[in-house]
Amino acid sequence: MFSYCTDPSALSGLTWLSCYLTTGKHMAFYASFGTVLLLLAITAPVALSFGFFGAMAARSRLLPLSWFGKAYISLVRGVPDIAFFLFFVIALDQAFEWLRHQVKCPDWDAPIRQGNDFVVCQAAKLPLGNAPQWVHETYGFSLAVLTFAIVFGAFAANVLFGAMRAVPRGQMETGEAYGMSHRQTFWRILVPQMWVYALPGLSNLWMVLIKATPLLFLLGVEDIVYWAREMGGSKTPRFTDYPHGDWRMWYFAALLVFYLAFTKVSEIFLERLMKRLSHGQATTGGEAQRKAPV
Amino acid sequence: MNKLILTAAALALGAGAALADSHSVVRMGTEGAYPPWNFINDNGEVDGFERELGDELCKRAELTCEWVTNDWDSIIPNLVSGNYDTIIAGMSVTDERDEVIDFTEQYTLPDPSGFVVLAGAMLMQESGVIAAQTGTIQAAYVASTDWTLVEFATPEETIAAVRNGEADAVLADTSYLAPIAADDDTLDLLDQRILIGGGVGMGVRESDTELKAKFDAAIMSMKSDGTLNALITKWEIGETF
Numbered sequence: 160m161f162s163y164c165t166d167p168s169a170l171s172g173l174t175w176l177s178c179y180l181t182t183g184k185h186m187a188f189y190a191s192f193g194t195v196l197l198l199l200a201i202t203a204p205v206a207l208s209f210g211f212f213g214a215m216a217a218r219s220r221l222l223p224l225s226w227f228g229k230a231y232i233s234l235v236r237g238v239p240d241i242a243f244f245l246f247f248v249i250a251l252d253q254a255f256e257w258l259r260h261q262v263k264c265p266d267w268d269a270p271i272r273q274g275n276d277f278v279v280c281q282a283a284k285l286p287l288g289n290a291p292q293w294v295h296e297t298y299g300f301s302l303a304v305l306t307f308a309i310v311f312g313a314f315a316a317n318v319l320f321g322a323m324r325a326v327p328r329g330q331m332e333t334g335e336a337y338g339m340s341h342r343q344t345f346w347r348i349l350v351p352q353m354w355v356y357a358l359p360g361l362s363n364l365w366m367v368l369i370k371a372t373p374l375l376f377l378l379g380v381e382d383i384v385y386w387a388r389e390m391g392g393s394k395t396p397r398f399t400d401y402p403h404g405d406w407r408m409w410y411f412a413a414l415l416v417f418y419l420a421f422t423k424v425s426e427i428f429l430e431r432l433m434k435r436l437s438h439g440q441a442t443t444g445g446e447a448q449r450k451a452p453v
Numbered sequence: 454m455n456k457l458i459l460t461a462a463a464l465a466l467g468a469g470a471a472l473a474d475s476h477s478v479v480r481m482g483t484e485g486a487y488p489p490w491n492f493i494n495d496n497g498e499v500d501g502f503e504r505e506l507g508d509e510l511c512k513r514a515e516l517t518c519e520w521v522t523n524d525w526d527s528i529i530p531n532l533v534s535g536n537y538d539t540i541i542a543g544m545s546v547t548d549e550r551d552e553v554i555d556f557t558e559q560y561t562l563p564d565p566s567g568f569v570v571l572a573g574a575m576l577m578q579e580s581g582v583i584a585a586q587t588g589t590i591q592a593a594y595v596a597s598t599d600w601t602l603v604e605f606a607t608p609e610e611t612i613a614a615v616r617n618g619e620a621d622a623v624l625a626d627t628s629y630l631a632p633i634a635a636d637d638d639t640l641d642l643l644d645q646r647i648l649i650g651g652g653v654g655m656g657v658r659e660s661d662t663e664l665k666a667k668f669d670a671a672i673m674s675m676k677s678d679g680t681l682n683a684l685i686t687k688w689e690i691g692e693t694f
Contacts, residue, residue, distance in 0.1 A: 183496035245527070249534050256535075275533050275553050276660045284535065290478075292519055295536075379523060379536065389486065389493060392609035395636040398488045399495055402636070405613055 167400045179401045188386040192417070195372045195382055198304060203365065205308040210315025217320050228316070235313035243310055244377050248302050252285065259283040296380070303378045311368055318360035323349060325356040327441060355436040355444070362429040366422055387414050478517050479664065480537035481507050485522040486607050487629060489688040490543035493522070502688035503541045506560060509680065513671040526587060526606060529553055532656060538664060540656030543626065545590050547650055555659045558672040559652030560681060564691040566591050567627040568643040569615060569634050576622050576643060584611040584620035590650035591624040615640065628690050 163170070164178035179185070216228030235243070256279045257271065264280035271278055281287070286294045326349050334344035373384040391407030437444035483491045485499055494500035499520040511518035521537045532540050532554060545563070546556045568576055568583075579599055585592040587604040595602040603620050605611045612633060614620040623630070627646065634642035655672075657665045675681040682693040 183498070184493060187497040249530070253534065273660045276658045277534050278658075278660045279535075292521070295480075295521070376524060377527070379521075379531070381522070388607065388609075392486070392607070393612070393633075393637075395488070395632050397632050397636070398492055398500070401495065405616065407613075 168396075175401075182401065184386075184390060187381070188383070188390060191381055191383045191386050194300070194380065195375070198300070198307070198372060198375065198380075199369065201304050202307045202311065202368065205304060206311035206315055206364075206368070207361075209308050209312025210317075210319050213312055213316025214319035214323060217316065218323060232313050232316045232320070235310055236317065240310060240371065240374065241377070244306060244374050247309070248306055248378055251302060251305070253277055256283050256285050259285060299379045303375055303380055306378070307368070307371070307374075311364060311371075314364050314367075315361060318357050318364065319353065321360070322353040322357035326352045330441075352440065355433070355440050355442055358429065358433055358436060362425075362433075365425060365429070369421060369425070370418065383414060383417070387411055478519055479511065479539065480519050480521050481511075482521050482523050482528060482532060482537035482540050482542065483507075484525045484528065484542045486525075486609060487543050489628060489632065489690065491541070502684060502690050503543065505688075506675075506681070506684055507541050509675060509684075510668055510671040513674055514667040516667065524606070525589075529656070533658060535658075538657065538661065539668070543629075543653055544656055545650035546652060546654050547590055550656070553659075554656045555661070555665055556654035556656055557665055557668045558676075559654045560672050560675075561653045561685060561690055562692045562694065563648060563650060563652050564626045564628050565646035565648045566594070566624050567630050567646055568622045568624055569612065569630045569640050570622045570643060571615060571618075572639050572641045574621070574641070576645065581621040582619070584614040584623040585625065586611055589625075591626075594647065594649045595624055612640075631689065 161178060161181065163174065164181075167175060167178050170178060213228050213231050216224050217232060219225045219228065256277075260267065260271065260279040260283035263282045267280050269278065286298045330348050330352060331344050334348040339347065372382055375382040376385045387410035388407065391405065391410035393405045394402050396402040433444065434448075437448055439445055439449075483499055483503060485491055485493045487501075489502050491499060491501040491503045499522065504520070507518060507520075523531055523537070525542070528540055528542060528544075529550070531537065540554070544550065544556075546559060550556070570576060581600050582603060583595045583600045584603050584605060585595050586608050587606055592602060592604055603614060605614060608625060608629060611620070611623040611625065615623050616639070622643075624647070627642070630642055634640045655668055657668070672681070675684075676694055685691065685693050
């Protein structure tokens with residue numbers, strides 16, 4: 160990157176380090192922090208909406224819908240994340256391709272399952288075999304978001320389901336006494352009040368989600384843990400201009416700092432949010448705020 | 454978010470319109486952590502013996518190729534489910550693997566496996582702890598002996614296990630171990646060699662006979678004009694044909 164970096168073996172100290180830390184490989188490492196942050200930024204709201212609809216379904220008065228919601232929550236919660244990631248993503252990908260295959264290649268006569276192979280016609284491939292690499296990466300990333308959202312959505316659904324039941328019954332009755340319909344009490348009384356009960360559980364989930372991002376590499380997305388492991392490994396002079404010993408400890412220490420800083424910032428933010436949500440609520444937190452001297 | 458979903462959906466649907474003949478782009482799956490076979494260079498690109506070999510093969514077979522890295526653990530399942538079209542990752546041809554995928558013509562001779570130990574240490578013939586990468590022929594071999602096997606996901610970690618004393622020795626391809634032992638005074642490559650497995654070939658899906666034929670022809674042509682041997686010598690992969 161810098162002009163003096165042409166012969167790194169002649170450099171030492173900080174100049175060497177400045178060249179080392181700006182190699183193309185390190186740039187990919189820095190970019191992967193962006194990937195992780197982007198994944199979190201997209202997954203969190205999607206998972207929350209999955210959770211919201213899951214909880215709504217679970218407490219529905221329509222029996223089949225309620226069964227569906229409850230089955231979703233307990234099925235996904237019961238399966239280990241890593242098994243879910245390995246199985247589900249491949250299954251999801253194959254399901255998409257199978258659907259496209261049915262639509263696009265109706266006169267295909269060869270079987271789709273040939274022994275171990277899953278063979279669909281070229282037009283049904285997802286992404287197409289000739290698509291550029293970034294399309295494959297975006298597709299892998301979208302699958303990752305969807306899988307994370309389904310897994311964490313189930314946990315969020317359980318938290319929200321509990322939170323909806325934690326809102327004092329008297330609040331709903333008051334709404335009903337004012338002549339509100341079931342739908343109105345739900346949206347105007349229950350939903351605004353439930354967050355204060357849901358937040359402790361949701362903030363836990365957020366913390367777990369932050370730490371679950373290394374699962375990304377199972378889906379072929381090169382995340383920060385992959386790069387740290389790759390770059391920390393010892394490098395012999397034959398294959399790199401920047402040979403070094405086993406530096407994984409330093410790279411993982413950098414990740415540690417990143418994760419700790421990130422969770423700390425989240426904690427501060429969540430605490431503020433909790434304060435805001437408690438305002439005027441019939442909880443101990445809200446009560447404490449009411450009694451506090453102004 | 455919506456924009457991303459929409460873009461992804463648009464790509465998925467729109468791309469279908471541009472129907473291309475099969476394999477206009479061949480995706481080459483590799484591990485990227487096994488120098489000199491394949492590794493990620495300073496620029497973050499796949500490099501090594503198999504990178505050069507693969508690029509030359511694609512040129513001869515008149516294919517456009519693209520490189521993809523994947524964990525060694527899941528490298529076969531991802532080929533079978535179609536995430537890429539070939540495995541070119543120093544994978545020895547074995548009967549177990551051949552049941553699941555097909556291999557092209559072999560592009561290296563069998564590489565005897567060697568042991569790396571801490572400098573000055575001896576290998577216990579009966580009760581030693583041997584490190585090997587998960588899912589390799591070496592791991593399968595150690596498991597069938599009296600030695601205790603410790604497995605690691607990446608080759609790098611197997612070496613680290615010897616350095617920190619977790620394992621007494623690491624068993625891997627000699628071509629991988631030799632440069633490491635040569636550059637590190639604290640490690641020794643023992644003279645003892647064990648011949649396990651066959652040569653190395655490219656993995657393709659069993660249903661992909663057309664692609665296999667193209668690569669077979671390209672490998673044969675590189676063998677006959679000596680370019681393959683030149684590459685093997687350049688990267689110190691082992692015996693030449």
